[in-house]
Amino acid sequence: MSSDLLEKLIKDLTVLPGVGKKSAQRMALYLLDKNKNGAKEIASSLSDALENIQRCKSCRMLTTNDQCIVCEDETRDSQCICVVESPSDLLAIESTGGYKGKYYVLMGRLSPLDNLGPDELGIPQLLETIKRDSIKEIILALSSTVEGDATAIFIKDHVENIKVSRISYGIPIGGELEYVDSNTIARSIISRVEINDD
Template structure:
């Protein structure tokens, strides 16, 4: 048995979602059409409105309905502290910690020559232009601790011309509550290399 052309088209469209294979897409499509058509129509309307109205913040490049997102427009934030991230999801994760009061810049991915993603495909040029304005005193490179994320952070560091700009990298180490025997070697090596003193240095 084969599905009708429109149903097959819907199944194929649902496969664009991450982690959704043929069987999952098929179940989703059949559920929406058989059991909840009103939800399907609402989903379609929400998708259309989001695609038409949600763009990028002109300052940090996160997803926003306004030219400048609420975080960038917040005068209570420290606009001299800039955290560079790969995606809006990473930005949300940092913001949920409640411990960061600076502003953000979203690259929109990471360097990946295998996938054909180079510096021109990310927001690196816009980031460098923002740094040239002289408002930023510290740049936090918070790309993911992957090979691609490390390469992206290193590339950005090489492009920075201002020798007085403080550039830092987020620490990678053992998660809170983790046990050393279950931590992979790379994470443990990072934790040892990034160790900090528990006692104040005597001057």
């Protein structure tokens, strides 16, 4: 209906995660009808980002320079490396402000069915970095799934004489038990921590 350009815009917007045909139509009409400036901004920042954003040479995070801000930051502990699955996981950890080491972004997790092996995840480069920079601790902040577990075990098996840890899994802070799924509760019981007297 109405115009091919509108149809095409709606179709293109449906590639966005979580956006179906109805939401795409709502977005397209909103942009063209109510917020042309916003639409211009989106078009131009998308083009800019596509042209200029690349992978960080050291940690594979998205960046505009050769190295990302974290890798360039010399005040951070360069002997601790936190391995995450995606740029959004890195941003989530950064937003806590509590971690002061470096990162390594796998851009996925081991999944042979999707043709994601160690090479696609840059694991050889990670192992090289670990040797070269004499890393002392690797924190695996991977998702709690079969593939996440497999990736963690694979990395653990390929390093020697280094402390390898995993982030803890359990009940979310502030979460009420009755609303937490049974797998998480089971996991939190298995990983229970003894309370000391001190």
